[in-house]
Amino acid sequence: MPLTATSCRRYGVFGSTMIAPIVEPTLKCIRAFIMKKFTIRSLPFYILMSSAAMAQDAPQIQEITVIGVRDTHTVRTDDTLVAPPDTAQLLRRMPGANINKNGELTGIAQYRGMYGDRIKVSVNGAPISGAGPNSMDSPLHYAPVAILESLTINRGIAPVSAAQESIGGYVEAITYTGEFGTSSDFSFDGRTYFGAQSVNEGTVASGFFSLANRDHIFRTFVMQEQADDLDFGSGDIIPSEYERERFDLGYSFRGGDHEFSLDFARNNTKDAGTASLPMDILAIDSDLLRSKYQWSGADFNFTAEFSASDNEHWMTNYHLRRPPQDNMMTAGAMRYRRNWAVSESYGFKLKLEQLVDNGTWLYGLDRHTSSHRSTITNPNAGPFYISNFNDTDKDVLGAFIERGISLSDRTGLDAGVRINRISMDSELVSANLNPMGATSGMPFMINNLAGMLSNQFNGSDLDQTDNNVDWFARFSIEAGRNTTWYAGAARKTRSPSYQERYLWLPLESTGGLADGKTYVGNPDLDPEVAHELELGFDWESGSYNIYPRVFYKEVSDYIQGTPATNPVVNNFAMMMASMGMGQPNPLQFDNVDSTFYGFDVEADFKLNDRFTLRAVASIVRGERDDINDNLYRIAPDNIILALDYQGSNWVGTFESVNYADQNRVSATNVEKKTDGYSIFNLTARINLSTNIEIGLGIENLFDKEYEDHLAGYNRAFNPDIGLRDRMPGLGRNFYGRLMWYF
Ligand SMILES: [Cu+2]
Incomplete structure (x- = not known):
């Protein structure tokens, strides 16, 4: 049946x-x-x-x-x-x-x-x-x-x-929003969360408070956190300090089948070191607004969501790390950089889900539009500026339809199609890299090259439209009481980011690639198209559960930096490098072909009433198909093995985190190999009463020194880590948290 x-x-x-x-x-x-x-x-x-x-x-x-x-x-x-x-x-x-x-x-x-x-x-x-x-x-x-x-x-x-x-x-973060009550009386609830850790003397204090009854929730959240530089065993990561404040205000209403919510969040990040990047955070001031309306009928769910954000950000290469020093070619003061960057975005999503006899239909329409502006200046040379991104727009309008269907009592299918129309554009750019107005010499020549590049960029076709089609299908079949087999296939697309299309001067503004290379974009880039297959099964027998998956994904027009071919770009980068800024041999974003494949699994085995063994393992390969090279910054093979102990009012975990060598590195991105390592962690969560919980943990129990392949390279002066050396993993860390629910 x-x-x-x-x-x-x-x-x-x-x-x-x-x-x-x-x-x-x-x-x-x-x-x-x-x-x-x-x-x-x-x-x-x-x-x-x-x-x-x-x-x-x-x-x-x-x-x-x-x-x-x-x-x-x-x-x-x-x-x-x-x-x-x-x-x-x-x-x-x-x-x-x-x-x-x-x-x-x-x-x-x-x-x-x-x-x-x-x-x-x-x-x-x-x-x-x-x-x-x-x-x-x-x-x-x-x-x-x-x-x-x-x-x-x-x-x-x-x-x-x-x-x-x-x-x-797709990753989804859900934050606390409170719960409706059961009567018309309002009750005051909340949670305070305090945390501290030794590795950087970091602390966090926060409170979530709600006033709610059956129909209304009023909520607010406040948080303050800060830390000093991190300890990695034989030194500090400089700079890695941070300070951040956050404030949220929200309201929800429920009446019959209808629910409505409106939330506002303000984030103020202050000084925060990012030693793997060329600059550090001076400030990130963000306002985020979101609203949701939901109508749950007898055989349908309708959802309308709206969101908007306004973010303003400053960063520098001198206020947290050692500022540029004088060298043979330039005074350090000439290489001070301050970057102001803003983004504005808004979007909506309308979704109608229909429940039918043998499954569901889902229809949707969504839009997300974002614009970015970034200007680089030098506080020691007023006329100096680079219009890094000038009001780049990316507007994605999408429509989709999805079906979840029971094909029989043992088989199910989820499938869907989406069409996205992506419109992108940028305003014209300019720069002044010759703040003293010299009529010969390096700054004069560099500024001329920058002028040629801005002319080339401004004369190119900045207005781009892509029509992208995505689809997916996931088929499942119950093969027995404990096992469900699964096969999935998909076509997914992505239009270029604003950096990939509109970065016009060789710079490191690459969405955090942090490979130390400078890049230029290309407005004519094509969207990436991935075709993917995935196979696996769930085996669930109560005390033993295992969920393995294998996948294979081919991406045509994969966007990757390849050696720049524009002689002006190469000359510019070479001259800058000779003055101590950036590296020669820049990359340009280009469409290539690539393949990803691998295996991952999660499993848990209940040994007895008290002990559970858990494992999470991940293996992935990423390769270029057009040349013989690996893709950059791919996670090394890794496995986490954990033993959980369930006490009467506490839970303890002993965990080993194991990373293999990463020898499959990208030659194009001049990526360095890293060695494998194992670290051990201990945690315990203790319920002191029904509403107070303490958590205690030790990370990297044996203070093992290792390199974190995915943490990039050191880019700030540090007596203990060479420039462009691999970032170290963190040293032993004692930490704790206290959560009080009321
Ligand atoms: Cu920044």
């Missing part, structure tokens, strides 16, 4: 291996939850959930069951002890995922070898367009750990409805 609408209660949260649901739902219900992950947005504070409250709260929502495999991996902050302030660090615990770390608050999501703009990240459903042309405020910068409720990665092929351009994957 084909599966039809099934009534499932919403109980626990699935995806985190740390949680045992209080009420074990049926396997089919779990699948319904996974299918419907967008409908379980606001989860109650798990620790506060009592079975009585649950019985009362759990609405009898009609859920459609379609056979499927576990296609997301969620880490919940409450159940996972993490030391660092950067939410991106949580990705390291997920199969296939990792982070390219350029600073403590600057973690760029990597998934199966792709990163940066290829991974779509949303915070509470809203896409994020950071201000920094080097992604100093990468999207997860806007979901600090202290306000984070959960971080979810779509395993493998993301549905086309998840995000507009999900060629490399």
Whole structure:
């Protein structure tokens, strides 16, 4: 008999291996939850959930069951002890995922070898367009750990409805939003979160407060965090200090089948070192607004979301790191740089989901438009400026349709198509690299070359439109009581980023590549087109669960830096390098062909009532197809093995994190190899009472010194790390957090 609408209660949260649901739902219900992950947005504070409250709260929502495999991996902050302030660090615990770390608050999501703009990240459903042309405020910068409720990665092929351009994957951060009450009386609830760690004397203090009844939630969040420079065992990473403040205000209303929310967040990042990049953060001041309306009918769900952001950012190469020194060719003062960068974005998403007898239909329309401006100046030479990006626009308008269907009682199919129309443009650019008005000599010649490049750029076809088609299909079949097989296929596209199209002067504004190379863009770039296959199975037998996946992805017109061929670009870079700025032999963004393939798995084995063994392993290869080279900054093979102990009022974990050598490096990006390493971590979470929890941890127990392949190269003067040497991993770190729910 084909599966039809099934009534499932919403109980626990699935995806985190740390949680045992209080009420074990049926396997089919779990699948319904996974299918419907967008409908379980606001989860109650798990620790506060009592079975009585649950019985009362759990609405009898009609859920459609379609056979499927576990296609997301969620880490919940409450159940996972993490030391660092950067939410991106949580990705390291997920199969296939990792982070390219350029600073403590600057973690760029990597998934199966792709990163940066290829991974779509949303915070509470809203896409994020950071201000920094080097992604100093990468999207997860806007979901600090202290306000984070959960971080979810779509395993493998993301549905086309998840995000507009999900060629490399989709990550969703959910922050605390509070819970509706059960009566008309208002109650005051909240959570305070305090954290501290030894490795950089970092502290965080935050509070989430809500005033809620059955119909209304008023909420606010405040946070303050700061730290000194990080210790790596035989020195400090200079600069890696940071300071950040955050303030949120929000409101939700529920009436009948309708729900509405409006949220505002203000982020103020102050001094923050990014030693893997040419400059450090002086400030990031951001305002983010989002709103959502949801209408849940008997056989449909309608959602309308709106978001907007306004980010302003300053960075320099002199205020946190040692400023440029005099050399044979130039005075250090002439190489001081300050960069002002702003981004504005807004977007909406309309989604209508229809529940039908054998599954669901989903129709949607979304738009996201972002503009960026970046100007580089020298505080010691007023007339000096580079119009790095001048009001570059990227406007993505998309429409999609998706179907989830039970083909039989043992087989399910999810499939969908999306069409994106991408319009991009830039205003004209200019620069003055000859602030003293010299009539001969290096600055004069360099400025002439810059003038030729701005003329070339301004005369090219800046106005570009791409029409991109994405589709995906995921087929699942239950092969027995414990096993569900899975096969997926997809075509995904991505139009170039504004840096890839509109970087006109050889500079390092590359969305955080941090390879030390300067780049130029190309307005005529074609969109990337990926074709992907994925196979795997879920084997779930209660105490033993394993979820392996293999994948193969071919990308035509993959955008990659290749040696620049424009003689003006090469001359410019060579002259700059001779004066101590940047490197010769710049790269230009180009369309090439590439292939990604690999394997990842998560598994847990319940040894007995107390002990559970967990494993997460990730292997990925990324290769150029047009030449014999590897792709740059790909995560080394890695495996996390953890042993969890469940005590009466505490949970302990002993964990080994193992990274292999990375010898498959990119010659094009002059990438350095790294050696493998293993570090060991210990954590414990103790419930002092029903509403107070303490977490304690030691990271890198044996103070092992190692190089972090994904942390780039040191770019700031440091007596203990050479310039352009690999960034070290962090030394032993004692850390703790205190969470008090009230
Ligand atoms: Cu920046």
